[in-house]
Amino acid sequence: MAARIRDYLGSNAVQSALGQPAQAPPFAAADEIPLIEAALSRRTVLTTAGIAGALAAATVIADVTGAFGRGGGGDSPFGEPFPGTHHNDNTQSGNDPNSGIKTLTSEAPLPAQFSATLPIPKQLQPTRQTSDTDYYDIVQSAATAEILPGLKTPIWGYNGTFPGPTIVQNPGRNVVVTHRNNLPVPTVVHLHGGAIPHDSDGYPTDFVLPAASYGDFPAMPAMGDMPAMTDPQAVVTRQTRDYTYPTPPRAATLWYHDHRMDFTGASVHRGLAGFHLAHDAEEQELPLPQGSRDVPLMIVDRAFAADGSFRYPALDPAMRSTPGVDRDAGNGVMGDVILVNGAPWPAMKVDAARYRFRILNASNARTYQLALDDSTGFTQIGTDQGLLAAPQQLDAIALSPAQRFDVVIDFSRHRVGDRITLTNQLGSDSTGVVMRFEVARTATDTSSVPATLSTVDPIDPSSSVATRTMTFHRAGTDWEINGRVFDPTYSEADVRAGSTEVWTVTSDFHHPFHVHNATMQVVSRDGQDPGPYDRGWKDTVFLNKGEKVRIAIRFSDYKGRYVFHCHNLEHEDMGMMANFTIN
Numbered sequence: 001m002a003a004r005i006r007d008y009l010g011s012n013a014v015q016s017a018l019g020q021p022a023q024a025p026p027f028a029a030a031d032e033i034p035l036i037e038a039a040l041s042r043r044t045v046l047t048t049a050g051i052a053g054a055l056a057a058a059t060v061i062a063d064v065t066g067a068f069g070r071g072g073g074g075d076s077p078f079g080e081p082f083p084g085t086h087h088n089d090n091t092q093s094g095n096d097p098n099s100g101i102k103t104l105t106s107e108a109p110l111p112a113q114f115s116a117t118l119p120i121p122k123q124l125q126p127t128r129q130t131s132d133t134d135y136y137d138i139v140q141s142a143a144t145a146e147i148l149p150g151l152k153t154p155i156w157g158y159n160g161t162f163p164g165p166t167i168v169q170n171p172g173r174n175v176v177v178t179h180r181n182n183l184p185v186p187t188v189v190h191l192h193g194g195a196i197p198h199d200s201d202g203y204p205t206d207f208v209l210p211a212a213s214y215g216d217f218p219a220m221p222a223m224g225d226m227p228a229m230t231d232p233q234a235v236v237t238r239q240t241r242d243y244t245y246p247t248p249p250r251a252a253t254l255w256y257h258d259h260r261m262d263f264t265g266a267s268v269h270r271g272l273a274g275f276h277l278a279h280d281a282e283e284q285e286l287p288l289p290q291g292s293r294d295v296p297l298m299i300v301d302r303a304f305a306a307d308g309s310f311r312y313p314a315l316d317p318a319m320r321s322t323p324g325v326d327r328d329a330g331n332g333v334m335g336d337v338i339l340v341n342g343a344p345w346p347a348m349k350v351d352a353a354r355y356r357f358r359i360l361n362a363s364n365a366r367t368y369q370l371a372l373d374d375s376t377g378f379t380q381i382g383t384d385q386g387l388l389a390a391p392q393q394l395d396a397i398a399l400s401p402a403q404r405f406d407v408v409i410d411f412s413r414h415r416v417g418d419r420i421t422l423t424n425q426l427g428s429d430s431t432g433v434v435m436r437f438e439v440a441r442t443a444t445d446t447s448s449v450p451a452t453l454s455t456v457d458p459i460d461p462s463s464s465v466a467t468r469t470m471t472f473h474r475a476g477t478d479w480e481i482n483g484r485v486f487d488p489t490y491s492e493a494d495v496r497a498g499s500t501e502v503w504t505v506t507s508d509f510h511h512p513f514h515v516h517n518a519t520m521q522v523v524s525r526d527g528q529d530p531g532p533y534d535r536g537w538k539d540t541v542f543l544n545k546g547e548k549v550r551i552a553i554r555f556s557d558y559k560g561r562y563v564f565h566c567h568n569l570e571h572e573d574m575g576m577m578a579n580f581t582i583n
């Protein structure tokens with residue numbers, strides 16, 4: 001095995017994965033986790049040498065897990081507004097959930113803010129319908145988008161668009177989406193937040209292979225002439241696959257995105273993400289804003305190369321064999337341009353009326369704290385997994401990658417001509433601004449936000465049938481859960497269908513914790529009550545650096561193999577994912 005590793009060290013790919021000699025990254029805050037010199041990343045070993053070799057290799061290389069000891073930190077729960085983040089120097093705050101993550105800068109000329117019009121993703125129409133099921137077709141294809149004026153950005157999109165088309169799942173309806181992969185690499189579609197039979201959940205090795213002309217793709221990447229890892233349980237199809245989505249238990253703002261093992265960050269960054277809005281009768285009876293006043297907002301950050309292409313520091317830009325990103329992007333990839341529904345800092349003309357905004361953070365790594373510059377704040381009505389029990393008034397909302405906040409903003413308190421800017425209190429300069437609303441006209445408005453929205457029964461943690469601890473931490477260039485990088489053949493937890501467990505999740509960095517096929521409630525943060533951003537049913541819970549969060553997780557009744565992982569996509573791709581099995 002040692003000889004093999006030396007061989008790999010001779011390969012360019014591994015050299016670049018290992019990076020340059022120890023040097024503190026210029027962007028790291030003083031208290032930041034350093035990028036230490038790993039001997040050889042276990043992730044690299046896994047993907048080069050195969051599962052059988054990996055265990056042996058892991059004993060050969062230095063075990064660097066313990067090297068990340070960092071005491072303290074995280075004394076301010078994420079549930080409180082971040083102290084010190086109202087000023088612009090966010091690298092000074094140890095509590096800043098973006099500290100230590102490098103922002104790539106754009107080389108292309110950037111447009112004036114608010115010069116673009118907010119696009120609204122098209123609602124996909126079914127290709128056929130039966131008494132209980134709507135059938136949709138999506139083609140995953142390469143396309144170009146004019147995101148910056150006069151420049152063409154190559155994207156990968158669902159139906160060639162970024163964001164992809166919005167799928168609306170009406171009460172009582174099942175949805176079947178036939179995806180066709182016309183891209184040059186394997187893809188996997190995951191419906192984030194859904195309760196879904198395992199064969200439609202988008203398990204990371206359940207590839208939809210590209211056309212045979214693009215060559216062979218093993219179940220997991222291999223390098224050189226070494227045997228590839230294979231996942232014996234993977235269900236691989238060629239070019240098309242039907243994904244079946246039963247009626248969700250509650251109305252919720254879900255989203256779908258690529259989930260290919262090792263390459264999710266690169267794939268989503270190219271544009272493979274869209275909304276999936278599930279409605280139910282309870283929600284439809286409420287007098288909330290609807291129709292053109294119910295608007296999904298997908299927020300991402302990107303940096304652009306001079307030719308208009310997205311800058312993403314992939315080790316293998318063809319996304320065929322070597323996973324991962326440049327060393328100094330190992331904490332995550334952020335950009336200096338904020339896109340909403342694919343447009344840079346757009347403006348939206350609004351009526352002087354109430355609007356519902358379904359805000360999704362689809363960024364790879366960036367966490368936002370959103371506020372309105374008229375200081376009137378938001379009425380939050382929902383979160384990841386649907387409506388709150390009652391609305392809550394918030395001056396700002398913090399959302400980590402993958403989280404959703406449903407809010408109502410009442411523009412009737414403004415005069416025609418007023419402009420209200422949506423800002424990001426965790427950003428600075430170009431990333432401190434998100435979009436603008438321009439009150440264009442008066443209008444009648446019969447909507448309201450009722451005092452009771454839904455029923456959210458608090459999970460009683462004593463109903464938990466098991467407790468577990470999940471430690472999210474860094475080891476060298478890998479990101480690990482309980483000391484392991486993702487291994488499709490290993491189950492970290494075997495759980496009972498429909499049961500509730502309490503997991504204590506600890507983190508050495510900022511990690512958005514996401515569980516498939518389950519819904520969660522935050523029980524406590526560092527021993528304190530959950531914060532205002534923790535309310536309701538979640539599928540993604542943010543952990544700031546050093547936090548310990550207890551989470552009650554209710555698993556769905558669908559059985560089989562699922563994953564939980566960090567939703568910082570660079571962390572996920574570098575190993576921070578694990579299986580659990582529902583029996």
Ligand code: C2O
Nearest residue numbers: 190192259402514
């Ligand atoms: Cu949004 Cu497993 O992911």
Ligand code: CU
Nearest residue numbers: 511566568571
């Ligand atoms: Cu993470």
